[in-house]
Amino acid sequence: MTDTIDETAATPPEPGTAEREYLDKQVGDFVRRRVTELQKNRNEPGARGSRAVALLARLRRAADTEPGADASIWDATFKGAPEAPTSGSILEPTKAEWAIHIALTTYAVHQQSGTDNMHEAGARFATAVRRLEQGRATGDGDRSPVRRRFDALVTSSTLQELAVHLRGIVKQMRSESIAFDYGLLAQELYRFQVPRSIDRVRRDWARDYYASLSRSTDKADGSTDTTKEN
Template sequence: MTTTQASASAPPAAVPVHQRVAELAATHIGPWQEGYLSDRSHAVAALARLRRGAGRGAGETPDLWNLIDTDALHTPATGTTATDTRTLGEQQLVRAENALHAALTLWAFHQQSRGAPMHRRHTRERPAGLGAAVRQLMPADGIDEPVRKRLVRAGTAPDLVNLTQRLRDIVALLRRQDIPLDYALLAGQLYCWQWPDGPAAVRRRWGRSFHEQYRPRPASDETTTPDTDKDAS
C-alpha cells in the first residue's frame, strides 16, 4: 500500500477536547443569541438565568444544570472504525464543563441589553480573541495602562473562579463599548487554562492577540482564507 493510499484510508484524528468545548459553546450560543436579538421569550429567559451564574463556579449554580446541555461531552469521540473510540476522563469532563459554564455565563452578561451580537467568531481579518478585544478598548495610538493591567491580572488568577470574576470585569468594559468577543474560542482556552502549564500557554495567546490587533497585515493576507483556528488568539 502506498503512503497516499494509507493516508486516504486512515480514520480521522479525534477532535481535541478544547475544540469540542469550543464547538459546544458555539452550538449553545448561536440559537440563544439569535433568539435574544429577536426578542423571543425563551431566549430572553435563558439569558436571565445564565447571567446569574457569571463569575461563579459551575457547582454553585444548580439552576443552570438543566439549561446548559453537556451531553455532547459525555458522548465518545469516534472516528471511522469501531476501535477508534475515546471517552473523556473525569478530569477532562469536569474541566470541560467548568469552561463551558464560565464562557456561556460571561457571554450572557455581555449580551444583556445589547442590540447587536456580542459573540462573534474570530478570523484573521476580524480578530475577536480576548487580547484583541481588550486592545480595542484603547486609543489606536497608545496603551491604556489600567485596562492592560486588567488583562494581566486575569492571566495571573489563581483558579478558574477567580479568573472568571476578573474576566467579568473586562467583559463589563467590552459591553459598555459594544465590542464583541469570540466566546467559543474563550471556552476552549478556559479548558486549556485548567491544566498544568495551561495558564502560561493561554496568557501567551492573549498577549499575542493583544499586540497583533493593530499590526499592519501583509498585502498577501487579503486573499487568504480567514484563520478560524481556535488557538489563533
C-alpha cells in the same frame, strides 16, 4: 444518578496532548452552538425570544456559582455537553464543565441589554481587549485600567479568579459593543486548567494582543509597505 461512587476512579490521569486538544475543541464547539442559538433567538418575537431572554438572565445570576449549582441553567450548560476527565475528584466539576459554565455565564453578562451581538465568530479575546484598551493609557509608559485588569486576568492563579477579571472586562466591552468568539474563549478556559497548557494560553493572548497593537500602530503612522518590484 447512581447511589454509589467508584472511589478508585476518583483521580484519572491527565489526558495526553492530542486528547486534550480534541476535548477543548469539543468544548469550544458546544459553547459556540449555544451562544449562536441564544443570539438568534433573543431577538425573535413571541415565546422563543422570551425564553432566550429569560435564560440569559438566569445565566447572569449564576455567574458566581459552580457548574451544576443552579438547576435552572442545566439545559444550557449540561445537556449535550462533551465529557472530559478531571484532574481532581470526580465529585468536583470537570474542566469541561468549568469552561462551559464560565463562558456561557460571561456571555450572558456581556450581552445584557445590548442590541448588538456580543459573540463574533473568529474574533479573538485578546484582540478585543486591545480594541477596548486603545487610547486609554494614562501617560507615557503607564498602563490603562483595562490593561491592568487584563494583566491581572492573565496572571490569575485560579480559574475562578480569572472569571472575576473576565467579567469586569466584558462589562466594559459591552458599553462599547466590542464582541469576540466565545467558542474560542471556552477552549482557552479549558486549556488554562491544564498545567502544561497554561503558558500556551498566555502566549496566545500575548500574540493576539500585540499583533492587533502592531496593526493599529501601522495604521496610525500611515506606514505601509511601498516597496515595488523592479
